[in-house]
Amino acid sequence: MNISIRKGLCCPKVFMTEGFIKSKGLKRAILLFTIFLCVTGGYYLTFAKFPKIDYVHLYSHQESNTLLNYFSLQILYTNLFYIPIILTAIWYRKIIIHLAIFLGLFHIYLTYYALGFLVIGTIERVAIFVLLAYVVALISDEKAKEEMKVRRSEEDLNSAYNELKVAQDQLMQNEKMAAIGRLTSGVAHQIRNPLGIILMGVEYLDNTLSEKDEKCAESIKIIKQAVDRANKIIVDILQFSRKDELKFESVDVCELLDATINLVDHNENLKNIKINRNYPKEPIKCKADKNMLQQVVINLLSNAVDALQEGGEIKVNVFYKFASKVGNKVGKRTGDYFKIGDKIAVVEIEDTGKGIPEDLLPNIFEPFFTTKETGKGTGLGLSLAHLIIDRHRGSIEVESEVNKGSKFIINLQPENN
Amino acid sequence: MAEKSRILLIDDEKDLCFFLKTNLENTGEFDVLVSNRGDKGIKLAQEEKPDLILLDILMPGMAGDEVAEFLLDHPATAKIPIIFLTSMVTKEEIGDDSMKERGGRRFMAKPITTEEIVAAIKKVLEI
Secondary structure: OOHHHHHHHOOOOOOOOOOOOOOHHHHHHHHHHHHHHHHHHHHHHHHHHOOOOOOOOOOOOOHHHHHHHHHHHHHHHHHHHHHHHHHHHHHHHHHHHHHHHHHHHHHHHHOOOOHOOOOOHHHHHHHHHHHHHHHHHHHHHHHHHHHHHHHHHHHHHHHHHHHOOOOOHHHHHHHHHHHHHHHHHHHHHHHHHHHHHHHHHHHHHHHHOOOOHHHHHHHHHHHHHHHHHHHHHHHHHHHOOOOOOOEEEEEHHHHHHHHHHHOOOOHHHHEEEEEEEEEEOOOEEEEHHHHHHHHHHHHHHHHHHHHHHHHHEEEEEEEEEEOOOOOOOOOOOOOOOOOOEEEEEEEEEEEEEOOOOOOHHHOOOOOOOOOOOOOOOOOOOOHHHHHHHHHHOOOEEEEEEEEOOOEEEEEOOOOOO | HHHHHHHHEOOOOOHHHHHHHHHHHHHHEEEEEOOHHHHHHHHHHHOOOOOOOEEEEEOOOOOHHHHHHHHHOOOOOOOOOEEEEEEOOHHHHHOOOEEEEEOOOEEEEEOOOOOHHHHHHHHHOOO
């Protein structure tokens, strides 16, 4: 159903009544051909075949046959005149009166020229057929208007449907996130107490065991690390479910990126990785929560580092662009943050790593989705990044190809938007 | 040797109290009193007048903040410093200090290591 509606949208020339003949070119050809037929037929009959009939001696000469022939042919070709008129009336209503009047006058002229006078009923006949054409045009116009109305309401319905769908998706997503948030923060709080006991207990053992063998000491160390890890997950979860107010300030994106890269730079895994920065000469400024944005960049950078276990390159590109077409968060829908033509501050973080398989791409921003081995990721990093960027009224997208690398694109509101 | 500081620990988690008490006392610098209920904790505070109170916030019956309010309202206990132990705030919010002061109240996020709690107590008691 959707597809057919979209097709309708692509063809805005709704004044063309769609009937048996759909092609605009064919309609035009048929019309021109019939007009041509009328005009040349009339011309031929009047000027070439029957030049000036001698009306006075009509009945006393053998020319009566000629006249009869002329009349019968004239009836035939004047009827022909109806064809382009009616077709125009149906297809191109607006110009119908001009065409009808032109053809009617042409008809009167031909008759007058051929006979030297006007046969009774000629003008009436022309008047009737102009009137008839006008009526047909009116009917056709009504029909087209109705059709247009239907199309319009279809369009309205369609856009309302799309808007509703977006709103519903957003509601569902928000509801889902809220439910996850409530559940996880409850769970997290409950878990922290026993974690505290474990930590204290292990410390107690550490202090009081008089004869600690190596294995025992190692076990204590491992338990402490596990507690630390569990706590880290909880901190992530709590952060995820929390709706703190963001502290917006003017942030120089390149400066923030530099500071963040310096933070990550101590990472041992960075030995074989080159970080290339492509910054513009002019500073790019955003209204953002510095800490939150930094967290997003840290998440993306550490993902890139993880993807580059055998070394490679990370490219950090920063630039302004203008929203040129409707897309993710771009458009007039509810929930869109950028309008067409809006300036967008873009941060791209690109790696030459192993990439993300296509079938996993739709899931990567879902909470708790991770492809890292157990214990390495909480599966909250990217969803947290998504959440943070969304709260900045921006968007985050990913492009990836297996064995070639991944590119995360953050679209942010520039400061002066 | 200097006199041991007397700490009152009010927390409904008995196991945590046991380990925390033991670990703190093992340092040789503290005497720890324990109460697993808010109301009993108040009574103990009034009777024993400890140097510092470690107070859990989420407790059945009388919650930690009610206990604190009560203690602050009574002249006998109003001057005893309180450190809230809670699982509500995260370490990341508290920052590197592991203890945060907000509106005159000190918070520590669970799970806490003995080392962190000893440092915090010493900072508050200025010893």
